[in-house]
Amino acid sequence: MATLEAAGGNGFRAASIPAALAIVVLGSAAGIVRAVSTRIQRMLTVKVDRHATAIVLRSAVQAELSEFEDPAFHDWLQRAVFASRSRLTMLVTATVAIGQTVLAAVAIAGTFVSMAWWLLPVAAVSALPVLKAARDDRNSRHRLHHALSENRRRREYLERLLTGRDEAKEIRALRLGRALRDRWDAAYRQEIQGHSEANRRYMWSSLGARAAADVVVLAVVGGGIWLVAVSVIDLATVASALTGLWFLSTRAQMLGGLLSGIGESVLYLEDLRTFTAIPSPQTTPPRVVMGTVQADQVSFAYPGTDRPVLRDVTVAVKPGEVIALVGENGSGKTTLAKILAGLYQPDDGSVLLDGTPVADIRVLRDLSAVVFQDFVRYKLSAIDNVTFGRPEAPVDVERAWRALAQAGADAFVASLPTGAETILGKEFACGADLSGGQWQRLAIARAFYRDAPFVILDEPTAALDPKAEDDLFARIRNLFANRSVLMISHRFSSVRHADRIYVMEDGRVIEEGTHESLMARHGTYAQLFTIQARSYR
Numbered sequence: 001m002a003t004l005e006a007a008g009g010n011g012f013r014a015a016s017i018p019a020a021l022a023i024v025v026l027g028s029a030a031g032i033v034r035a036v037s038t039r040i041q042r043m044l045t046v047k048v049d050r051h052a053t054a055i056v057l058r059s060a061v062q063a064e065l066s067e068f069e070d071p072a073f074h075d076w077l078q079r080a081v082f083a084s085r086s087r088l089t090m091l092v093t094a095t096v097a098i099g100q101t102v103l104a105a106v107a108i109a110g111t112f113v114s115m116a117w118w119l120l121p122v123a124a125v126s127a128l129p130v131l132k133a134a135r136d137d138r139n140s141r142h143r144l145h146h147a148l149s150e151n152r153r154r155r156e157y158l159e160r161l162l163t164g165r166d167e168a169k170e171i172r173a174l175r176l177g178r179a180l181r182d183r184w185d186a187a188y189r190q191e192i193q194g195h196s197e198a199n200r201r202y203m204w205s206s207l208g209a210r211a212a213a214d215v216v217v218l219a220v221v222g223g224g225i226w227l228v229a230v231s232v233i234d235l236a237t238v239a240s241a242l243t244g245l246w247f248l249s250t251r252a253q254m255l256g257g258l259l260s261g262i263g264e265s266v267l268y269l270e271d272l273r274t275f276t277a278i279p280s281p282q283t284t285p286p287r288v289v290m291g292t293v294q295a296d297q298v299s300f301a302y303p304g305t306d307r308p309v310l311r312d313v314t315v316a317v318k319p320g321e322v323i324a325l326v327g328e329n330g331s332g333k334t335t336l337a338k339i340l341a342g343l344y345q346p347d348d349g350s351v352l353l354d355g356t357p358v359a360d361i362r363v364l365r366d367l368s369a370v371v372f373q374d375f376v377r378y379k380l381s382a383i384d385n386v387t388f389g390r391p392e393a394p395v396d397v398e399r400a401w402r403a404l405a406q407a408g409a410d411a412f413v414a415s416l417p418t419g420a421e422t423i424l425g426k427e428f429a430c431g432a433d434l435s436g437g438q439w440q441r442l443a444i445a446r447a448f449y450r451d452a453p454f455v456i457l458d459e460p461t462a463a464l465d466p467k468a469e470d471d472l473f474a475r476i477r478n479l480f481a482n483r484s485v486l487m488i489s490h491r492f493s494s495v496r497h498a499d500r501i502y503v504m505e506d507g508r509v510i511e512e513g514t515h516e517s518l519m520a521r522h523g524t525y526a527q528l529f530t531i532q533a534r535s536y537r
């Protein structure tokens with residue numbers, strides 16, 4: 001007996017070893033599968049996010065400048081960014097969850113078919129009201145998302161103001177933080193109110209839907225009890241059928257919820273499609289040779305406005321000429337420069353190149369190097385700030401230093417902590433900042449580096465000290481030799497040496513000529529020049 005027990009005990013132990021091993025192996029395999037699938041899902045999430053954001057960025061970069069004047073464009077852009085950030089990832093997660101739920105539902109339905117097939121349609125019907133409530137909710141939330149677009153953009157703008165380094169000094173100097181936060185709060189309240197109303201509506205409709213589904217299930221339970229009472233089927237069959245029904249209808253509702261989530265994601269992805277479908281030119285502009293650039297009877301109103309800011313304007317810049325635009329604030333100088341640089345299409349009249357109307361305004365962009373009044377201060381390296389002048393070509397460091405020297409920026413760039421590689425933003429590690437005039441010199445260096453035949457300088461010396469300004473204007477003809485130069489300035493002493501000066505007023509050219517001829521005319525130019533000269537005496 002003892003021998004038998006011993007043998008039995010040994011047999012049990014021997015048999016349990018592979019079983020225990022199998023449990024350990026299966027457990028580890030499940031752990032490995034979980035770890036690998038988590039990794040794959042996380043990587044997929046990041047890659048999907050990157051891909052979708054890349055699509056949005058590509059479309060945003062290709063969009064014409066005029067699109068940026070349209071608030072609707074910014075709404076589309078913001079919705080596309082929203083969709084790209086969250087919705088594709090959700091779609092991936094929901095699709096995986098649907099696969100799992102469908103498998104479970106099919107298994108339960110299989111059991112049902114053999115037991116009480118007639119309960120299958122009942123399970124489907126019980127899920128219908130919940131599905132309808134979810135669909136209504138999805139549509140109303142998507143409508144709300146659209147309605148709140150502008151409000152959300154305003155709130156996000158306030159967030160940038162409150163957290164940006166560039167804004168930090170003025171917001172503190174004015175003690176503006178509190179007032180801006182109050183506005184941010186009000187904007188957020190409006191959003192929350194919208195969401196709260198939508199959620200309240202959904203709560204009631206989903207409660208109603210649940211009640212309707214429960215009525216269906218109760219009717220089936222009642223029917224089952226009656227069938228048992230009249231001895232048509234036995235209690236065990238009804239009990240298992242009802243348990244199955246309960247399982248199946250919960251799966252059907254879960255599936256409905258997941259499908260509704262997918263439907264919602266598809267609605268948002270439609271926003272992404274709408275944005276990326278905004279037409280943008282697919283071709284590259286033809287290469288042309290620089291000649292005389294002329295605005296011929298150009299009229300223009302900014303998109304979304306009907307007030308013309310340029311009316312029948314005619315100006316010409318010949319190769320090798322230095323032309324100046326002067327006039328009071330808001331008279332249209334920058335707008336005219338933007339049209340000559342090919343950034344906007346005129347509404348009437350045309351831009352001519354050697355007498356031929358320019359069909360594709362992008363050729364003007366290729367010919368121009370513009371230093372805007374409000375040029376961009378790239379918080380990247382100093383060398384990037386210069387070589388961005390010609391981004392499509394390989395970086396030419398020697399040429400960049402030449403451009404820096406021409407703009408009088410080489411000395412201060414060389415003295416930065418890591419020279420031209422220094423990041424110009426204190427938000428970044430080892431970053432430095434520049435003075436307003438130094439930034440302006442970098443922007444001018446960018447124009448030199450671009451080395452384009454048509455140079456547009458919009459208030460290029462506003463931040464320069466008088467010596468630097470004088471020096472730049474005195475050297476402009478040499479620095480930009482053989483190029484056409486159009487410069488905008490309020491300093492009459494700086495423009496007096498231009499080959500021709502156009503005086504603008506209220507969107508029109510009211511006078512043109514050399515400094516001497518305009519002075520002899522005793523018109524607006526002479527008057528403004530005299531006032532300015534007097535104030536310097």
Ligand SMILES: Nc1ncnc2c1ncn2[C@@H]1O[C@H](COP(=O)(O)OP(=O)(O)OP(=O)(O)O)[C@@H](O)[C@H]1O
Binds near residue numbers: 069303329330334335
């Ligand atoms: N993006 C825009 N959308 C609508 N109107 C604009 C836009 N930019 C400028 N304007 C309007 O166009 C008119 C001309 O502006 P523009 O900037 O061309 O004047 P400016 O002569 O360069 O002025 P300043 O000397 O102040 O730089 C102004 O009335 C201005 O309000």
